Amino acid sequence: MTILKSAELDEEVSAVGPKPNAFGQIDGRAGAAVLAQTPPAQAGHAHGAASQPPSRAKKLKEVAKTFLPDALFVSLLHHKCIGRYPNLLNPTTFNEKILQRNLHPDPRYIPLTDKLAVREYIAGKIGEQHLIPLISAPEEFTPEVFEALPEAFVMKANHGSTFVEIVRNKADTSFEKLKALADKWLTTEFYYVARERHYRTIEPRLFFEQLLLDRRGQIPADFKLHCFNGRPGQRPIMYLLVISDRFGDATHGDVFDVDWNRLDIQIGPYTRSPVPPPRPAHLQQILDVAARLVEDFDYVRVDLYAPDDKVYFGELTFTPGAGVLPFKPDSIDYEWGKLLA
Template sequence: MTIIKTAELAAEDAAVAPENMTSLQSVDSAVAAPCEMPGLHGGAHFAQGQAPSTVRKIKEAAKTLLPDALFLSLLHHKCTGRYPNLIRPVTFNEKILQRNLHPDPRYIELTDKLLVRDYIARKIGDKHLIPLIAAPDVFTPEVFDALPDAFVMKANHGSSFVEVVRNKSETSFDKLKKLADQWLRTEFYYVGRERHYRSIEPRVFFEKLLLDQRGQIPADLKMHCFGGRPGGPIIYILVISDRFGTATHGDVYDVDWNHLDIAIGDYKRSAAPGPRPPNLDAVLDIAVRLCEDFDYVRVDLYAPDDRVYFGELTFTPGAGVLPFTPDSIDYEWGKLMA
């Protein structure tokens, strides 16, 4: 097993060896504008709108023929400006790329947004689960008719498969069915070659729409948790505010709610820090409990008013091609990972 794995890693590293840079650059255009690919850097919706053109379909089909390591090397270069070292990873992104290629078997169940609910209930209690309305084998008009006036439709097998419905009378079964079918046809593994997604059976499900006392959708609290160390994990909090609105921002805080001069992915920082959540201690406590079995995991939570709800566990954020500003954060966070 060791010999096989070493050979695999050697083959992956060959794709980014200095002597092969010219060859890589010659096929770099095969990955067209990958940093704009939905689902990688946290967009609110996945690939909605007009059907792709024939040329786009051909390009997408061609990309699926690239070996995973080569595809990820090109993707990493497009998004960060560097080709990765897959044998001796140093940066955060490089270490995430290694997880894409050699995922822990636990990632499959814990990444599946339906299966993970049992794990969360055991770890922190089902009171922290967003109420599940329905998880049908088939989405039918009868399922739609039984849904409440407000809900969220999601899919379990990827990132950014989310449709918020505030008023069911303003949508229709046909519209949601078309979107759901589009999600279910998407092989999310091909978006960022995160191999653990290949084993997740696609499902559509419906959750309660979370709103705070002002009737607003609460911010996403993405807790980047670096564990496996004495004294507890190191945690950075990425707060995505107004995710489904027109003033979306992404701000990074430490556990003392200091507003850090860091930007992650496509999100722009706010001019001033947001208010400290009144239940920040409870949020941090839950994040610590959920990350205790891993050297790194991103724990997504929501904290409307005095409540804390679980969102998801993410083991390969941004598929390992996540731009940081400043770029030095990629190296600093890399030192925090095993």
């Protein structure tokens, strides 16, 4: 699931650039920009929070941005978020190379970025036991579909980031509320957020999954594994960003190596936990699943959930942060750039 919380770049980008979602973040996709960057008529909604109607001048500005050529748009966006203009002709940093992927995506990215279509690939690659159980993927969201849903579930859309609504108790929401949210998602052209071209041809679909909870009844941490140099039979280079309490009031992000050594790295705006999360008992299983999923790619971010002793697939992200993902220290942008072909 591509969703976030707790401050990822709180500054509004005046000329072009991502704006924070309802939680004041830019999805670290995590990352790209949030749906407010799309044309006003298509603007989406993150996690059901209310949005203010834009002024006429703001609408005109947003529409005008859609006419900027992709390369110019992403260059301005990178400058706003990273603090320098990117070298698109001879990219060296991680973010610059991700921008190149935005502009020239591998055709494989399209079905593997589609959060519904990718399920078939995942089932064949690592087995259906790693898929979050799918409740339904209706052609149309109707009152009958709503009534058939269980008491707890997650509503998602397949064609972008932040399209996630967690429902712990169906009695606390309504068909009308969810339908309004779903309609906003489905009319959002996510390509306009940060010009990630592989999103442009994904047909928007709504779907519902089982709500994952651990034995304590908590939503499990989100494991985002940045995986480099994938090859069959070989161990990739991996860094783990572990996002805890993602939907609560104490969201943190901690970066580890494969031996669970916490690194002094900040990805996006996630602050490190006061006390590092404990090493998962089944860490090796988490790493093994990610290694299988990166075998066919020189780089992909593999998102997993690992409640208790299980491992579930979240998504494959080929352009995390849309090429505008801040690192602290900034030297990581260059170090990871060397790892990415």
